[in-house]
Amino acid sequence: MKKLILYIFLTGVFATTNTICSQSSSAYQLPEPVKVELNRLGEAYQILDQFASNVWEGWDDYMSYPFLMTFQNGLRVLIGHPAPPKDFVPFPDIKVRDLSLFIDTTRLNNFQIKMPLQAGGGPLTLGTFNNKMVTVVDIRFSAPVSEQSEDTGTKKGENDILVFIHELMHCYQPKILRNQYGNLRINPDLNIALFSDIEGKALLKAYEQNSLEESIPYMKDFCIARSCKIKDLNRSEKNSYSCDEFREGEAVYSEFIILQSISKGFESSLSASDDLNYNHFNNADEFLSKYPERLKSSVGNTLEIYGKNYWYGCFESLLLQRYFPGWQKEIRNEVWLDQIIRRRVNITPEDSLVAIRRFQEIYNLDSLKINHGAVISGRDDSYKMFQELKGRTYIINMKPISQYFLSLVNKAAKNYKLGLIYMYPDGIGEIKFDGVSMSFNPVPTEINELFYVRVVDTESGEIKKPYKIKYDSKDDSGFYYNVTVTTPLFTLKAPKISIRESSNRVKFNIESRI
Numbered sequence: 001m002k003k004l005i006l007y008i009f010l011t012g013v014f015a016t017t018n019t020i021c022s023q024s025s026s027a028y029q030l031p032e033p034v035k036v037e038l039n040r041l042g043e044a045y046q047i048l049d050q051f052a053s054n055v056w057e058g059w060d061d062y063m064s065y066p067f068l069m070t071f072q073n074g075l076r077v078l079i080g081h082p083a084p085p086k087d088f089v090p091f092p093d094i095k096v097r098d099l100s101l102f103i104d105t106t107r108l109n110n111f112q113i114k115m116p117l118q119a120g121g122g123p124l125t126l127g128t129f130n131n132k133m134v135t136v137v138d139i140r141f142s143a144p145v146s147e148q149s150e151d152t153g154t155k156k157g158e159n160d161i162l163v164f165i166h167e168l169m170h171c172y173q174p175k176i177l178r179n180q181y182g183n184l185r186i187n188p189d190l191n192i193a194l195f196s197d198i199e200g201k202a203l204l205k206a207y208e209q210n211s212l213e214e215s216i217p218y219m220k221d222f223c224i225a226r227s228c229k230i231k232d233l234n235r236s237e238k239n240s241y242s243c244d245e246f247r248e249g250e251a252v253y254s255e256f257i258i259l260q261s262i263s264k265g266f267e268s269s270l271s272a273s274d275d276l277n278y279n280h281f282n283n284a285d286e287f288l289s290k291y292p293e294r295l296k297s298s299v300g301n302t303l304e305i306y307g308k309n310y311w312y313g314c315f316e317s318l319l320l321q322r323y324f325p326g327w328q329k330e331i332r333n334e335v336w337l338d339q340i341i342r343r344r345v346n347i348t349p350e351d352s353l354v355a356i357r358r359f360q361e362i363y364n365l366d367s368l369k370i371n372h373g374a375v376i377s378g379r380d381d382s383y384k385m386f387q388e389l390k391g392r393t394y395i396i397n398m399k400p401i402s403q404y405f406l407s408l409v410n411k412a413a414k415n416y417k418l419g420l421i422y423m424y425p426d427g428i429g430e431i432k433f434d435g436v437s438m439s440f441n442p443v444p445t446e447i448n449e450l451f452y453v454r455v456v457d458t459e460s461g462e463i464k465k466p467y468k469i470k471y472d473s474k475d476d477s478g479f480y481y482n483v484t485v486t487t488p489l490f491t492l493k494a495p496k497i498s499i500r501e502s503s504n505r506v507k508f509n510i511e512s513r514i
Contacts, residue, residue, distance in 0.1 A: 031073070
């Protein structure tokens with residue numbers, strides 16, 4: 001799913017904050033940014049009308065999956081649902097390609113939505129129709145953290161359109177795959193990290209060549225490195241890994257093929273005045289150039305194995321499409337991307353022997369061992385250190401406002417990933433967004449499951465009170481407003497919080513961003 005750190009946990013909802021509006025579609029005016037995103041969805045359909053079959057023969061069901069759009073002001077917009085849940089009421093003023101709109105305003109708050117927005121999401125089920133669960137594309141919009149992002153593409157309308165296309169391909173994939181396998185999260189050892197690096201470098205080198213003859217040696221390197229990487233996985237784990245790589249990689253591949261098709265010309269449904277942040281893919285080549293860059297940047301990431309599925313799977317698909325058209329038929333028979341490549345390039349025992357030399361001469365095997373080994377050791381040492389921390393635990397929870405911590409933390413901060421935990425041995429410093437700010441002491445800090453920060457006060461036995469709190473008001477439901485919380489390890493300021501505490505644990509829930 002698009003935007004690795006936005007598509008794993010999509011179950012959090014926007015909490016009700018200070019201002020509650022009654023549910024009445026006739027009295028509600030959609031904010032302009034919402035209208036813009038609806039236009040972009042219509043443009044995605046327009047593009048798929050022209051080019052979906054270029055991605056996958058038979059892909060024509062993209063308008064049969066409803067969209068659920070959630071905005072930071074709490075507004076939820078449902079497009080094309082055959083039986084909307086009770087919170088949604090009709091909004092007859094606007095349609096997207098004859099698909100009806102429904103809105104839920106029961107969770108509105110005072111947040112002012114402004115362009116640009118960035119989108120992330122994935123398929124989930126919402127409601128039922130004819131006794132079957134309805135699969136929808138769940139898209140959540142947020143303001144990009146522009147001061148920490150060098151990717152100006154997040155501000156362009158084209159990016160959101162590609163997200164919509166990416167997620168619609170995910171909806172189609174169950175019709176491609178005979179069997180679905182679970183998400184496998186690998187915490188790499190040195191062997192996996194090392195050969196994962198070589199795999200990615202080999203894919204990029206193969207893609208950069210001009211002919212099959214020039215690409216084949218690198219494709220063989222990829223296949224042999226893949227065999228070395230997964231040698232200790234059992235059959236179920238191998239299927240899960242390969243299935244994830246296809247699902248995520250092929251969804252990215254769909255973006256790439258669409259961009260290639262658009263670059264030759266297409267018919268748009270929007271005029272220039274409809275969306276000032278949308279350039280009608282006049283810069284399609286600029287977008288295309290970022291895909292090899294993202295493959296290259298992912299290669300050396302020692303601990304992020306799942307995230308590589310997006311780029312490795314995409315470029316395996318691109319190489320197959322370039323040199324071996326018709327590969328898609330084998331996917332339906334549960335032959336995975338790397339296996340199809342292996343079949344096509346005919347690896348011999350001699351190739352495996354030659355690869356050992358090539359791994360040294362071309363990919364600098366010894367240097368990779370040193371670099372990845374240092375990261376693996378740092379991760380293991382950090383995990384041991386965090387496990388040994390004893391004392392009062394503090395947790396800050398931003399799930400009520402669907403805000404991911406990782407998007408706010410300085411990317412340069414030293415950290416190690418283990419499963420769904422990011423460990424920051426030296427802390428995360430300051431975080432500020434909207435009306436919320438946090439200032440942490442330089443102490444070991446964990447980010448758990450994207451929404452939670454956890455720190456441990458190892459000297460808590462000497463402190464009688466776990467925190468001090470100042471606030472403007474408090475209601476009968478236990479919500480504090482305009483709050484400053486001071487603990488031995490951090491200071492938290494927020495418009496609205498709730499607190500849950502026990503003898504050795506305090507949890508601060510951020511209930512509003514403004």
